[in-house]
Amino acid sequence: MQRIAKFEKVSYEQFKEGYIDCFGEKSEEEIQAVYDNLKLPKRATSGSAGYDFFAPVEVTLRPGETIKIATGIRARMEENWVLKLYPRSGLGFKYRLQLNNTVGIIDSDYYYSDNEGHIFAKITNDSNEGKTVTIDAGTGFMQGIFLEYGITEDDDASAVRNGGFGSTTK
Numbered sequence: 001m002q003r004i005a006k007f008e009k010v011s012y013e014q015f016k017e018g019y020i021d022c023f024g025e026k027s028e029e030e031i032q033a034v035y036d037n038l039k040l041p042k043r044a045t046s047g048s049a050g051y052d053f054f055a056p057v058e059v060t061l062r063p064g065e066t067i068k069i070a071t072g073i074r075a076r077m078e079e080n081w082v083l084k085l086y087p088r089s090g091l092g093f094k095y096r097l098q099l100n101n102t103v104g105i106i107d108s109d110y111y112y113s114d115n116e117g118h119i120f121a122k123i124t125n126d127s128n129e130g131k132t133v134t135i136d137a138g139t140g141f142m143q144g145i146f147l148e149y150g151i152t153e154d155d156d157a158s159a160v161r162n163g164g165f166g167s168t169t170k
Contacts, residue, residue, distance in 0.1 A: 005077035005146055007040045007051070010116040018070030018118050023057065037137070038072040041144060050143030052088065053121070059141070060134045061125035066100065074117035075144070077108045080151075083144045087123065091141060095133040096126040099142070106144070113162055 009015070015035050020026065034056050041051035053071055061067060075083050085104030091097040100122040111117035121142050125133050135141045151157075 004081050004148075005075055005083070008074050008076065009035070009038055009040070009072055010074050010118045014116045014118055015070065015072045018072070018115075018120065019056075022068045022070045022120070034137075035072060039138060041073060044140075050086070050145050052140035053085070053119075053142040053144060054138050055135045055141045056137065058134065058137045059123075060132065061095075061097075061123070062132045063125055063127040063130055066122060066124040068120060068122045069141075071119045071121060073119050074111055075106055075119065076111045076117075077146065079108050081108055081146055081148050082106065083146055085119075085121065085142055085144045088140050088143055091133065091135070095131050096128065097133060097141070098124050098126050100124055104142075104144075109160070 010018075012032070012035050015038075016031050019031050019034065038056055039054040041053045043049075043051055053073065055069065056072055059067055059069065077083065083104075083106035085099060085106065086092075087097045087099055104119075104121065106117075106119060123141070125131070127133070
């Protein structure tokens with residue numbers, strides 16, 4: 001098995017900015033406590049393909065509600081690899097929990113962006129059965145799988161990324 005990546009926390013300053021954007025103004029002590037308790041993504045078993053991402057705070061979503069989550073995590077990976085993000089299978093099956101962009105794509109050069117490659121998730125409880133979902137702090141809610149990819153023979157991309165959503169098409 002190839003070892004091609006490493007998860008890290010973003011800096012406290014970057015996490016604080018993202019946390020306030022997602023959850024509103026909070027005390028410095030509260031934000032610091034959440035940051036200190038961030039868990040790096042992990043595989044649950046030796047046969048797992050996906051790395052579980054853990055909720056930094058408790059999240060409750062009624063049917064149809066959406067929330068953006070600052071994970072505090074970044075991924076350094078080798079070139080020609082991508083991290084694909086999906087909801088955890090059980091949450092999708094039980095609550096139709098979905099990532100709003102269907103599948104998150106974290107490119108290897110995102111790590112070097114101005115926001116330190118801070119990975120965010122925007123999730124929706126799309127339950128059509130009236131089910132409310134609560135995800136406790138420290139509980140897995142999303143999983144990431146690293147995949148190698150190829151490019152076309154005539155590829156000539158030379159732009160340098162600086163940002164997340166839509167930054168490569170500006």
